[in-house]
Amino acid sequence: MTPAPSPEDLLAAATAGDRRALARLVSFVEEAGPGGDGVLAAVHPATGRAWTTGITGAPGAGKSTLTSRLVEVIRLAGTRVAIVAVDPSSPFSGGAVLGDRVRMQEHAGDHGVYIRSMASRGHLGGLAAATPRVVAMLDGVGFLEILVETVGVGQDEVDVAANTDTTVVVVTPGWGDGVQVAKAGLLEVGDVFVVNKADRPGVEQAVDDLSQMLEMGGDRAWRPPILPVVATTGEGIGAMWEAVHRHRDHLVASGLLAGRRAARLLAEFEAALRAGLRDRMRQAVADGGGEGVAAAVAAGTVDPWTAARRLLERTDL
Amino acid sequence: MTPAPSPEDLLAAATAGDRRALARLVSFVEEAGPGGDGVLAAVHPATGRAWTTGITGAPGAGKSTLTSRLVEVIRLAGTRVAIVAVDPSSPFSGGAVLGDRVRMQEHAGDHGVYIRSMASRGHLGGLAAATPRVVAMLDGVGFLEILVETVGVGQDEVDVAANTDTTVVVVTPGWGDGVQVAKAGLLEVGDVFVVNKADRPGVEQAVDDLSQMLEMGGDRAWRPPILPVVATTGEGIGAMWEAVHRHRDHLVASGLLAGRRAARLLAEFEAALRAGLRDRMRQAVADGGGEGVAAAVAAGTVDPWTAARRLLERTDL
Numbered sequence: 192m193t194p195a196p197s198p199e200d201l202l203a204a205a206t207a208g209d210r211r212a213l214a215r216l217v218s219f220v221e222e223a224g225p226g227g228d229g230v231l232a233a234v235h236p237a238t239g240r241a242w243t244t245g246i247t248g249a250p251g252a253g254k255s256t257l258t259s260r261l262v263e264v265i266r267l268a269g270t271r272v273a274i275v276a277v278d279p280s281s282p283f284s285g286g287a288v289l290g291d292r293v294r295m296q297e298h299a300g301d302h303g304v305y306i307r308s309m310a311s312r313g314h315l316g317g318l319a320a321a322t323p324r325v326v327a328m329l330d331g332v333g334f335l336e337i338l339v340e341t342v343g344v345g346q347d348e349v350d351v352a353a354n355t356d357t358t359v360v361v362v363t364p365g366w367g368d369g370v371q372v373a374k375a376g377l378l379e380v381g382d383v384f385v386v387n388k389a390d391r392p393g394v395e396q397a398v399d400d401l402s403q404m405l406e407m408g409g410d411r412a413w414r415p416p417i418l419p420v421v422a423t424t425g426e427g428i429g430a431m432w433e434a435v436h437r438h439r440d441h442l443v444a445s446g447l448l449a450g451r452r453a454a455r456l457l458a459e460f461e462a463a464l465r466a467g468l469r470d471r472m473r474q475a476v477a478d479g480g481g482e483g484v485a486a487a488v489a490a491g492t493v494d495p496w497t498a499a500r501r502l503l504e505r506t507d508l
Numbered sequence: 509m510t511p512a513p514s515p516e517d518l519l520a521a522a523t524a525g526d527r528r529a530l531a532r533l534v535s536f537v538e539e540a541g542p543g544g545d546g547v548l549a550a551v552h553p554a555t556g557r558a559w560t561t562g563i564t565g566a567p568g569a570g571k572s573t574l575t576s577r578l579v580e581v582i583r584l585a586g587t588r589v590a591i592v593a594v595d596p597s598s599p600f601s602g603g604a605v606l607g608d609r610v611r612m613q614e615h616a617g618d619h620g621v622y623i624r625s626m627a628s629r630g631h632l633g634g635l636a637a638a639t640p641r642v643v644a645m646l647d648g649v650g651f652l653e654i655l656v657e658t659v660g661v662g663q664d665e666v667d668v669a670a671n672t673d674t675t676v677v678v679v680t681p682g683w684g685d686g687v688q689v690a691k692a693g694l695l696e697v698g699d700v701f702v703v704n705k706a707d708r709p710g711v712e713q714a715v716d717d718l719s720q721m722l723e724m725g726g727d728r729a730w731r732p733p734i735l736p737v738v739a740t741t742g743e744g745i746g747a748m749w750e751a752v753h754r755h756r757d758h759l760v761a762s763g764l765l766a767g768r769r770a771a772r773l774l775a776e777f778e779a780a781l782r783a784g785l786r787d788r789m790r791q792a793v794a795d796g797g798g799e800g801v802a803a804a805v806a807a808g809t810v811d812p813w814t815a816a817r818r819l820l821e822r823t824d825l
Contacts (some may be wrong), residue, residue, distance in 0.1 A: 228813035235811035459787050460805045463816030464785060465566035465778070471820065472774050488777045489770035493553035496545035499780030503788065506819060 198230045205332040206237075208302060213332060219305055220324045223466040231324060234331030239452070241330035244435055245352030247343035247380075248361030249371065253387040255268040257361060262298055263425075264432050265336050273305040273334040275325055276349055277341040305334065320462055323354055323455065343377050353380035354455060356448070357438045359431075361385045362401065364393035371471040378404055381415050383434045389419035389427065413441050432478050515547045521647040523554075525619060530649060534624055537641045540783040548641060551648030556769070558647035561752055562669030562714075564660035566688065570704040573739040574678060575657050579615055580742075581749050590651040592642055593820030594658040594668055595666050609673050622651065636664040640671055640772065660694050671772060672754045673765070676748075678702045679718065681710035696719055698732050700751045706736035706744065732749035743780055754816040 196204070196212070198219075208387035220227040244261075248252050258274060263273045298304040307329075309322060321341065331339050339355055341348040352358055360381035362372060365388070372378055384405075386397045401417050416434045420427035442448040472485040484502055487493045513521070513529070516534070521529035537544040561578075564569050576592060582589045615621040624642060639656065647656050656672055658665040671677055677698035679689060689695055701722075703714045715734050722732055733751045737744035759765040789802040801819055804810045 225817075228817065232814045235813075239808070255773065323558075340695045430624065438565060453808075456808065456812050457802060457804050460802065460812035460815055461782070461785060461789065463813050464819065467816055467820040468778060468781060471823075473780065485774060485777065488773050491556070491770075494549045495773050495777035496552075496780050497549045498777055499784055502781065502823060503784040506788075506823060 195369065196495060198233055202230070202234060202332065210302070210305065216332070217325055217328055220328045221321045222310075223320060223324075223462070228463065231327055234328060237331040237333075238327050239330065240333075241335055241337045242357070242439060243326055243337045243339060243355040244337045245341065245355035245358040245380075246361065247349060247352035247358065247377065248362075248385075248387075249344065249375070250342055252343075252361040252363050253422045254340050254342070254361050257359075257385065257420065257428075258338050259298070260422050260425050261338060261432060262430045263303060264428055265302060265344075266303055269303070270336050271303045271305075271334045271338040272338065272486045273307065274333050275322060275329070275337065276306065276308045277322060277339065277348065305329065319351050323459055326355075327459075328414045343375050346376065347381060349376050354458075356442065356451065357382045357435050359383045359385055359435065361387050361453040362386045362392045362397060364397045367452065372401070373404060382413065383431065384415055384417040384461075385431055386417060386419045387422050387447045390421050390424075394419050412445060412447075413438065515550055519547070519551060527619070527622065530622065533649070534642055534645055537645045538626075538638045538780070540637060540641075543773050544641065545780060548644055551645060553742075554557045554648040554650075555644050556647065557650075558652055558654050559674070560647070560654045560656060560672040560755060562656045562658065562675040562697075563678060564666060564669035564675065564694065565702075565704075566661065566680075566692070566708050567659055568679040569660075569680050570739045571657050571659070571678050574676075574702065574704060574737065574745075575655050575744050576615070577739050577745045578655060578749060579621060581745055583618060583620055586620070587653050588620045588622075588651045589653040589655065590624065592639060592646070592654065592656045593623065593625045593664065594639060594656065607612040622646065627731045629753065636668050639668050640776055643672075644776075656678035660692050663693065666693050666697060671775075673759065673768070676701045676702055677751065678704050679714060680705045681708045681714045689718070690721060699730065699755045700748065701732055701734040702748055703734065703736045704739050707741075710735050729762060729764075730755065781782055 198216070201212045201216050205216055216230055219230050244443075246258055248254050255276075258276075262272055262274065292479045298306065307325060309325065326337055326339065337355075338351060341352045342348055343352065343360065360372070360383070361378045362384065364386065381442050384401055386394055386401070398417050398419065405415055405417075416437075418427060418434055420431055422428070442451065471483075484493070484498050488495050488498050515533070518529045518533050526560075533547055536547050563575055563578075565571050572593075575593075579589055579591065624646075626639060626642065643654055643656065656669060658669045660666055660669065661679065671791065675697050677689070677694045677700070679701065681703065701718055703711055703718070715736065718734050722734075733754075735744060735748045735751055737748055739745070744772055759768065788800075801810070801815050805812050805815050
């Protein structure tokens with residue numbers, strides 16, 4: 192009997208370009224738990240080289256077409272690129288506008304492109320938790336560009352897109368008065384704004400509206416550029432990708448990148464602690480009583496707040 | 509100089525009916541942190557006597573009018589009642605339909621009624637975290653009935669209402685085909701369903717729709733009753749309150765109540781741990797380096813998943 196390949200073997204194979212090994216690893220880390228955590232721990236030393244770009248905006252803003260165009264630009268430079276599609280309506284996730292689907296299939300035949308749809312995970316909280324794990328995995332096996340596409344509706348989706356190095360917010364002239372952008376919390380997270388479908392009327396108005404709203408945010412070291420783009424024809428895509436690179440240079444030169452990435456590592460640490468705590472609590476209660484703190488809380492013999500304080504006092508965070 | 513009253517003094521005063529002391533205590537515990545945690549720990553032994561009823565449903569379903577009617581029924585029995593209004597559009601939160609506002613003011617003059625609006629907390633995650641703390645506080649100072657009113661839109665709001673002993677879901681004949689109820693996740697959390705505005709056409713259809721959807725949920729020890737009510741006139745309110753009592757008897761007799769309440773205590777424990785962990789992490793990073801685990805994660809010298817596992821191994825949950 193052939194033994195199952197170890198995580199180390201799978202990592203070596205995936206790094207060398209074995210897509211089946213990669214798919215297995217990604218499936219591993221999508222699930223919170225000891226198995227996936229072990230793989231992530233093993234791959235951690237190799238991470239930190241990828242640039243992650245979040246792409247978010249309202250449904251219908253053309254995020255997938257834009258993402259597809261970016262893949263073309265990145266592949267022209269010969270760089271390996273991974274796409275993580277969190278939007279279930281994205282053609283990257285199976286559903287598709289025909290033209291996009293054809294383009295996806297072209298990418299699918301390119302071994303420098305890896306597409307992972309997270310849509311099948313269903314539960315949104317799970318998606319938000321799984322995405323940074325998958326991104327770390329792809330970073331660790333050598334994808335130098337990672338694009339994370341999410342629909343910018345709801346806090347969780349916006350957070351997923353914002354949880355990257357550069358966040359691109361996509362709007363359209365028809366998307367309305369910009370109030371929608373503000374309400375969805377997209378103004379705060381955007382590093383680069385794209386007005387897509389710029390061949391339609393109202394582009395200048397959309398750019399002006401965005402510009403004014405961003406100015407209200409006050410002085411910032413980085414002024415998010417607002418770029419008109421026609422994703423369907425590719426017009427403006429090069430300038431937009433240059434803007435992402437300028438943002439990257441800014442983060443590196445200002446030293447802000449280290450802080451951003453440290454915050455993301457700490458968020459993962461917290462998520463792993465939470466998941467572990469929850470398992471332990473479930474187990475403590477299932478075991479029925481016992482001497483543990485969780486059992487005492489469940490029985491009401493100690494209040495939750497005192498129990499938490501005592502436990503925290505004993506940890507060396 | 510008069511020393512500030514201790515939490516113990518405030519608790520004694522609030523339990524004796526001093527509303528200013530109570531308001532100060534509630535403000536204390538709304539904020540996560542050592543101050544409020546201490547008050548909650550002090551009040552914990554006195555908690556567990558209140559029955560908490562969540563009231564949720566779509567905007568415009570008449571939750572506030574219904575809540576107001578319930579207060580009248582409860583006060584007729586001489587029982588002290590507290591209302592925690594999480595819905596910013598609720599008249600309990602200041603905004604109001606005129607008739608409701610008048611009714612609120614009648615309650616406001618009644619020392620057996622305490623109304624706390626949580627609307628000013630703004631951030632919804634904060635609201636969801638603060639509500640169980642405020643409810644525990646009100647329980648501890650002797651309110652035997654606590655009504656928690658939330659708008660049933662969005663997971664957080666639904667969770668707040670479901671985080672009670674009995675959850676009442678309010679619908680109206682005009683609310684549509686019931687798909688809305690299902691989509692909002694209200695079918696799963698409702699212990700008692702109320703079809704409000706039952707003087708309008710379509711009541712029987714609404715009751716039938718709900719009934720069919722609930723049957724699809726399969727056999728359950730408790731079959732949620734569906735009760736027509738006209739909150740504006742008070743018609744059916746008595747029967748509805750009786751249904752809440754039957755649900756209470758069911759939870760007590762079946763032994764399910766203990767499990768439900770233990771789960772809520774554990775959720776609070778987890779929330780307190782999370783808040784504490786977050787503070788510690790922020791501090792560790794602010795202190796710049798240091799020997800702690802969080803600092804090592806932020807610096808990338810240990811991966812988040814290994815760090816979490818090691819820390820959990822050392823705790824005696």
